[in-house]
Amino acid sequence: MHHPLPWHRIAHHDMLVETTHDERARLDTIAHLNVFAAQRLAPTVKAAFERKGVTPIDRHEVRQVMERDPAFRAWSLVRRNTMEMRQKTGREIVGRQRESLRDKADRLNLGNDAKRSRLHLDPSLDVPRYVAGVDQHLMQGGYTAEWLNRDVSNAANYDAGMFATVGGSAGPHNDAAGRALCEWLRREFPAFVPSRIVDLGCGLGHNTLPLRQLFPAAEIVALDVAAPMLRYGHARARALGVNDIEFRQEDATRTSLAAHSADLVFSTMVLHETSHDALPRLLQESHRLLRGGGLCIHLEQPPYRGLNPFEQFMRDWDGRYNNEPFWSALHESDLRQMMTKAGFSEDLVFETRCVAPSWQSSRPTEEDFGRAPAWYAVGAWQAVEGSTAEG
Ligand SMILES: C[S@@+](CC[C@H](N)C(=O)[O-])C[C@H]1O[C@@H](n2cnc3c(N)ncnc32)[C@H](O)[C@@H]1O
Structure with missing residues (x-):
């Protein structure tokens, strides 16, 4: 089985969240569970399907025979739970440093003569409902949520948690x-x-x-x-x-x-x-x-x-x-x-x-x-x- 490198090996930069030992251990556990689901559990779902000896014409028919199968349910449960854990862990990590992350982003984003700001925001933009109205992949508030002025919380969570999900x-x-x-x-x-x-x-x-x-x-x-x-x-x-x-x-x-x-x-x-x-x-x-x-x-x-x-x-x-x-x-x-x-x-x-x-x-x-x-x-x-x- 391929094992992910530990989370602390991801590239550090000034915007990355600060983490405690226990938070890093949690992100590592989630990353390992994802690898376990992909490499160990997914093959058991395939084997269970093959044992059924059916020849479905499309994915909907596969679902009918597999939805209640224990192997599928175990794989699906681990996937769903790792995503929930990733989002929850990310929210906790980010939650206690929301303001400092916002301040760091402000400092880095501020233009000066040497480094003209190349960030152009348009507060009047009509953000489509399929972005603003959706908690994509269980991310509470989605990409556009602003818990405070000039917020970067969900973005910071996305950056920190991606490593664990993949x-x-x-x-x-x-x-x-x-x-x-x-x-x-x-x-x-x-x-x-x-x-x-x-x-x-x-x-x-x-x-x-x-x-x-x-x-x-x-x-x-x-x-x-x-x-x-x-x-x-x-x-x-x-x-x-x-x-x-x-x-x-x-x-x-x-x-x-x-x-x-x-x-x-x-x-x-x-x-x-x-x-x-x-x-x-x-x-x-x-x-x-x-x-x-x-x-x-x-x-x-x-x-x-x-x-x-x-x-x-x-x-x-x-x-x-x-x-x-x-x-x-x-x-x-x-x-x-x-x-x-x-x-x-x-x-x-x-x-x-x-x-x-x-x-x-x-x-x-x-x-x-x-x-x-x-x-x-x-x-x-x-x-x-x-x-x-x-x-
Ligand atoms: C899954 S993320 C991928 C982000 C990035 N391309 C990457 O590979 O990491 C999808 C992104 O598409 C953006 N998005 C969706 N619809 C858009 C649109 N109509 N115009 C601009 N951005 C959009 C979302 O806000 C989100 O940041």
């Missing part, structure tokens, strides 16, 4: 998706050097920062609707020595950025947290923002199409038990077709897989590919004006 697999900076995207770009398109990059739904900027390393000269704009995430994300970037990423409070389905102003538009783990109405609009906005020859790419969990009904059923857990209301619908959507409808030329739309290099090495080894976190991605190149799709 069993440490995202690496010390929680940035495996961003590193996976960079590795894919480096391998597949080494000559592609964007001058302006837009991250749609950047959250804390975990997966934005690797792009800065790969493209040191690019202008990077990171957008999110949630002010607490942006306050923390901008401060975290500065605490890590990155002072030149623009963090803007904007709705990714209708940004204020100029049309055809970016060469790379991307998102990581955002599509499943949108809605039926917002998803096509976000893809249309990606298309509007791109210059000819530019690239749009969205990293996500894989669609259900192509997976067997049992795997679909297991992957659908978050939609039923982890307060992810759009999860199931997103994974049933035909994103390729939606990209075409959003305006991209059908020949230039693609699906691919991005694999994160091991965080211990700067380049992945073949061994890493067997076990490293990987993402499904849908993307498209923007046709160059006046050329054919083939050209």
